[in-house]
Amino acid sequence: MVRLSREDIEKSLPTGWRVEGNYLVRDLEFKTFMDCIAFINELARLAESEEHHPDMLIVWKHLTLRLTTHDEGGITELDIKMANLINGLIEKWKDRLA
Template sequence: MTLLKIEDVMRMLPSGWRVEGQYLIRDLEFRSFMDCIAFVNELAQLAEQEEHHPDMVIVWKHLTLRLTTHDEGGITELDLEMANKINQLIDKWGDRIEAK
């Protein structure tokens, strides 16, 4: 994988994601703590399947996701592809997520 220029990242940035330094970041707020945990479990299965694992920080029912390609030291197409797959999972969860 090759590092992407910030202009290319911003042009292809999936909905709901932002760039901070070398990371794509998305914050989610769930209706309950257990919804958050169930989502993380489903996301873990997707991450294993894709062999690309986001950093995840859980604070009660709030989840912060961070994507980067550590081997390359920044954002690559792999991160954008995974962000799009995570967005599909978010859409599937629908109203169990309060803020997208």
């Protein structure tokens, strides 16, 4: 997998995501703590099936996701693909988002 240029990242940046250094980042706010945890459980199954795992920071009902390809030292097509898959999951959970 090849690390993407900043220009290539900007062209393919999935909705709701931003670039911070070598990471794609997305913040989510859920209606309840348990909604956040249930979402994470479903995301964990997706990440395991894709063999690409986001960093996750949970603060009560707030979830921050970060994606990077550690072996390449930055953002690759794998991260773009995973961000798009996560967006599909977010769409499914939109009624539980604050």
